[in-house]
Amino acid sequence: MAPQTITEKILAAHAGRERVTPGDNIWVNVDILMTHDVCGPPPIDIFKREFGDKAKVWDSDKLVILPDHYIFTEDPHARRNIELLRAFAHEHDLPHYYDVGTSRYKGVCHVALAEEGFNRPGNVLFGTDSHTCTSGAFGLFSTGVGNTDAALIMGTGKIWVKVPETMRFVFEGDLPPYLMAKDLILAVIGEIGTDGGTYRTLEFDGGAVYDLSMQERMTLTNMAIEAGGKNGIIAPDQVTFDFVRARTDAPFQAVYRDADAKFHSEYVFDVTEMVPVVAKPHSPDNKAPVTEVVGTRLDKCYIGSCTGGKLEDFEAAARVIKGQEVKVATYVVPASTEVERRMKEVTIDGQTIWDIFVSAGCMMGHASCGACLGGPIDTFGRAVGTEVVISTTNRNFPGRMGSKMSAVYLASPLTVAASALNGVITDPREVLV
Amino acid sequence: MKDVIRGLAYVVGDAIDTDQIIPAAHLVYSLTVPEERRMYGRYALSGVPADQQGLPQGGVPFTPEDAFESEYKVIISGSNFGCGSSREHAPFALAEAGCEAVVAESYARIFYRNSVDGGFVVPFETRVRLIDRIETGHEVEIDTARSTLHNHTTGEDFLLNPLGDVADILKAGNVFEYARQQGLIIT
Numbered sequence: 052m053a054p055q056t057i058t059e060k061i062l063a064a065h066a067g068r069e070r071v072t073p074g075d076n077i078w079v080n081v082d083i084l085m086t087h088d089v090c091g092p093p094p095i096d097i098f099k100r101e102f103g104d105k106a107k108v109w110d111s112d113k114l115v116i117l118p119d120h121y122i123f124t125e126d127p128h129a130r131r132n133i134e135l136l137r138a139f140a141h142e143h144d145l146p147h148y149y150d151v152g153t154s155r156y157k158g159v160c161h162v163a164l165a166e167e168g169f170n171r172p173g174n175v176l177f178g179t180d181s182h183t184c185t186s187g188a189f190g191l192f193s194t195g196v197g198n199t200d201a202a203l204i205m206g207t208g209k210i211w212v213k214v215p216e217t218m219r220f221v222f223e224g225d226l227p228p229y230l231m232a233k234d235l236i237l238a239v240i241g242e243i244g245t246d247g248g249t250y251r252t253l254e255f256d257g258g259a260v261y262d263l264s265m266q267e268r269m270t271l272t273n274m275a276i277e278a279g280g281k282n283g284i285i286a287p288d289q290v291t292f293d294f295v296r297a298r299t300d301a302p303f304q305a306v307y308r309d310a311d312a313k314f315h316s317e318y319v320f321d322v323t324e325m326v327p328v329v330a331k332p333h334s335p336d337n338k339a340p341v342t343e344v345v346g347t348r349l350d351k352c353y354i355g356s357c358t359g360g361k362l363e364d365f366e367a368a369a370r371v372i373k374g375q376e377v378k379v380a381t382y383v384v385p386a387s388t389e390v391e392r393r394m395k396e397v398t399i400d401g402q403t404i405w406d407i408f409v410s411a412g413c414m415m416g417h418a419s420c421g422a423c424l425g426g427p428i429d430t431f432g433r434a435v436g437t438e439v440v441i442s443t444t445n446r447n448f449p450g451r452m453g454s455k456m457s458a459v460y461l462a463s464p465l466t467v468a469a470s471a472l473n474g475v476i477t478d479p480r481e482v483l484v
Numbered sequence: 485m486k487d488v489i490r491g492l493a494y495v496v497g498d499a500i501d502t503d504q505i506i507p508a509a510h511l512v513y514s515l516t517v518p519e520e521r522r523m524y525g526r527y528a529l530s531g532v533p534a535d536q537q538g539l540p541q542g543g544v545p546f547t548p549e550d551a552f553e554s555e556y557k558v559i560i561s562g563s564n565f566g567c568g569s570s571r572e573h574a575p576f577a578l579a580e581a582g583c584e585a586v587v588a589e590s591y592a593r594i595f596y597r598n599s600v601d602g603g604f605v606v607p608f609e610t611r612v613r614l615i616d617r618i619e620t621g622h623e624v625e626i627d628t629a630r631s632t633l634h635n636h637t638t639g640e641d642f643l644l645n646p647l648g649d650v651a652d653i654l655k656a657g658n659v660f661e662y663a664r665q666q667g668l669i670i671t
Contacts, residue, residue, distance in 0.1 A: 076649055078668065089508075090571060093515045101660045101669075121512065128512035128520075181570040181594060197572030197598035198515070203659055207669060211659075213649075245499060246564040250593050279567065279592055334499060424508045424569070448501040448568055450531045453509070 054309030056217040057284055058252040061192045061306050065175045073216040073315075081113070082174040082191075084204045087160050088118040090179035090197075092135040097202035108143055109208035115147040115169055116140055117160035122151055122419040126427040158387035158418030161185035161357040165269065166389050168299025172287040173306045177204055182357050182445065184275045188268035189295065190287030190305060195276065215281045216315035217252040218243075222259035224323040229480045231367060232263060232270035233359065233443065233463035237328045238320065240278045241338025249279030251315055259322045260285060265294045266361040273358040274445050277335040327479055329441070330461040333449045341466055341478045350438040352377070352471040353452075354464055355384030355416065356423040359443025362393045362404075368468035369399055369407040371482055376412050378474035382432035383408045384416035391418050413471075425453030434459065441470050485606055485654040489584045490625040491557025493618050493635075494546055495539040496532055500561055501568035502595065504531035506577040508569075515576060522552040524577035529559075538620040547581050554581040558624050560614045561588040565607075566595020575604035585626055587614060587633060587644060600650045603658035608633075609645040617642070 055063065055070055063071040065079040086094060098106065108114050116136055121129035133151050140148035147169075149157045157163035161182050164170050170189035177183065177194060179201045186193035196210070204210050220239055239253070253275040260268065268285050275283030285291075287305045295303070329344055331337040354360065354368050365383070385391040394405040408415060414432070422432035423444040433453035434440050440452060440459045447459035462470070465479040472482060510527045513520040529537070529546035538544025547554045559565075559578065565588035566574060575598050578586070585606040586599070599607045606628060614633075618624065622637035631644040647654065656662035663669045 089511050093572065096516050126512055128514075132512065179570060181568065183570075195570035195594055197570055197594065197602065198576075199572060199598065199602040199659055203601075203663065207663075209668065245567055246590060246592070249564070249590065279564065281593060425503070426508055427512065428509065446501075446503075446568060448499070448503050449533050450503050450507055451501075451568075455504075455507075455531055455533055 054312045056252065056254065056312045057190065057286055057306050057308045058192055058217055058282060059214060061173055061175060062212060062214055071214045073214050075214045076211055077214060078209050078211050079175055081177055081204050081208050081210060083113055083115060083169050083176040084201060085115045085117065085160055085164060085176065085178035085183065086201060087120055087180060088132045088136060089120040091116060092132050093198035094179060094201035094205060095135065095139050097198055098205045101202060102206040106206060108205050111143055111145050114145055114205065115164065116145060117149050117157055117163050118151050119159045120420045121426050123417060123431060124427040124429050129427055156388055158385065159357045159360065159420055161273065162361060162386040162390065165265065166298065166387060168295060168301065171295060171299065171301060171303035172291060173304040177210060181276045182273055184280065184283045185269050185273040185357055187272040187275070187282050187284040188265060189291055190285060192282055192284070194282045215250055215252045217254050218248055219254050219256055219314045219317045221257035221317065221319045222322050223257045223319065224259055224321050226259050226262060226322050229327055229465060229483055230322065230325060231463040231465055232267040234325060234328050235322065236271050236274045237330050237338055237461065238325060240274060240336045241328065242318065243278055245277060245334055245336045246279045248275065251280055253278060253280040253283045255283065255285045261288055264363060265290060266363045269361070270358050274335070277445060327463060327466050329466065329476070330447055332458040332460065333447055335446060335461060341462070341476065344460065344476045345478055347476040348439060349379050349441055349470060349474055349476065351434065351440045352379055352381040352467050353422060353432055353440060353442040353444065354467055355382065355386065355421050356444040357386055358445040359464055360384055360386035360390065362390050362397070364443060364464040365394055365404050366397065368464040369404045371465060371468035371479065372411045372472065373399055373402065373407045375472055377471040379471060381413040381471040382416060382422065383413045384421035384432060385418045388418045422452050425451060441467050441476060443467050485628055487628055488625060489558065489606065489628065492555055493558045493560050493620060493622045493624045494556035495560045495615050495618060495620045497536055497539060497615065498562035499564045499567055500532065502566060502571050502574040503568055505529055505566065505574040506571065507531040511571060511573050515573065521580060524573060525552040525581040528554065528577040528581040539615060540619055544620055554583065557582060557584050558626065559583055559586045560618050561586065562613065562615050563589045565591050567592035570594045572598040572602055575599040575602060579604040589613060600653050601659035603654065606654060610642060612642050614642060
């Protein structure tokens with residue numbers, strides 16, 4: 052039997068087939084469907100339209116609803132979206148609804164899926180958000196869908212998928228202390244472009260990847276979509292199993308590729324030769340070494356989001372900022388309530404991460420997507436006018452952070468923190484001791 | 485899906501992402517309440533920077549200020565149209581404004597899939613860089629079965645890529661009708 056990649060094996064198993072070939076259109080059984088406040092109410096409407104007012108979701112234990120986008124806003128329409136989710140969760144007696152304003156509230160869906168044990172190796176997970184590919188860090192197939200596809204899954208537990216080819220990105224060597232996963236993925240996107248992975252799987256591999264924590268691996272898979280990828284994936288290892296087992300008792304089956312599996316293409320990076328990079332305005336593939344843009348005047352720094360608002364992102368930034376003051380408006384937004392809680396517990400030389408940012412003069416937000424995608428006019432940290440922003444988020448297309456006249460640079464938490472201290476874009480190697 | 489789609493063309497550049505198609509601040513509106521859903525038509529393509537709106541001259545909004553519908557039926561774009569977020573509000577907004585087809589060199593896959601599965605706009609691909617050959621305001625006609633585009637303003641004809649596998653879903657109307665035809669949903 053012809054060898055297969057991890058993605059092909061997972062999809063075949065969920066289609067009840069021995070094997071699949073890239074290009075096959077197959078119907079797969081879905082293990083988890085995730086949705087949130089912006090893209091949750093429309094599928095609910097479509098589900099009712101297509102299956103009837105009295106219809107039940109296919110499996111209430113497999114539907115996870117995590118409001119996270121427009122949470123801390125007075126916008127009446129945004130608040131109504133939360134009410135619609137709440138009513139639906141109540142009507143269907145959904146066990147995995149994490150309501151705003153309660154102790155169950157989690158924050159950004161992709162981080163919460165990991166924290167709550169919904170990312171299980173070998174599974175198939177869909178979500179109404181393009182960054183659903185984040186979950187692939189756990190060795191599962193995950194991708195974003197729209198309202199219609201989500202409604203179809205709600206009613207049937209099934210969806211059609213075209214089996215993707217796999218591009219393999221191998222990172223070798225010991226990661227230098229001035230680099231983070233964000234530098235690696237921005238390098239990949241800069242090399243292949245925002246459509247270089249369209250319709251394909253981006254698989255990350257190599258010793259430098261397996262040296263990363265789950266949080267850093269999630270930064271890699273999170274941005275597979277910024278290269279157009281259908282999914283990002285990393286084979287599971289003991290680090291994965293330890294993370295998952297600490298959070299769920301649910302059974303799972305780890306899947307690995309066949310030794311001689313065929314890839315669309317392979318790229319090999321020696322991380323010891325890589326440098327801190329940014330994505331310049333207005334595209335995630337507009338890569339430049341930080342050295343090329345050092346000194347660029349900034350109006351705002353932003354540390355947050357599913358890709359740049361995890362505990363380790365703040366730990367890295369806090370080590371740079373500790374004991375100093377920021378010279379430019381700096382917004383700190385934890386991805387999840389767990390991240391926020393841990394920031395107030397974990398200390399660096401006797402001071403909590405949270406206090407380090409407060410003492411440095413940063414503005415502290417609460418767990419949500421925040422200004423990563425602009426959002427309602429009263430969103431914390433939203434870009435206004437012609438502001439120049441450096442951010443740990445994942446997208447910098449025109450207007451993404453709220454103003455289409457603003458200019459957004461994407462960079463690692465280390466680079467953003469170093470830049471916050473100087474008020475201009477700064478190479479983290481200048482401030483790391 | 486209609487056999488023939490005829491109307492005025494609206495031309496934009498490369499990598500028109502979903503925030504340019506429908507800025508995130510507007511995603512709060514209901515897609516079903518009539519007085520709200522028309523807001524998607526009003527704000528369709530409003531995130532495109534002004535000088536890139538309606539090429540080659542620029543400065544031409546897709547939907548006129550204070551209107552809810554566009555006079556343009558066919559969007560012509562370059563590569564990677566619809567990249568960015570998974571929001572189905574994007575093809576929905578184009579359809580709500582009155583757009584029936586997009587012709588681009590390539591698409592981001594979620595936008596493409598949403599366009600087809602929701603039955604909002606017909607997403608044609610072409611190998612020709614039509615943004616250099618068609619101007620905003622030209623009258624164009626697409627033959628969906630033959631996959632051809634005729635520019636009535638200049639008299640030129642262009643080949644589009646066949647729709648392939650997705651044609652069956654577009655013909656059915658959306659993925660639900662298609663799934664029923666295939667016996668995958670019994671209702």
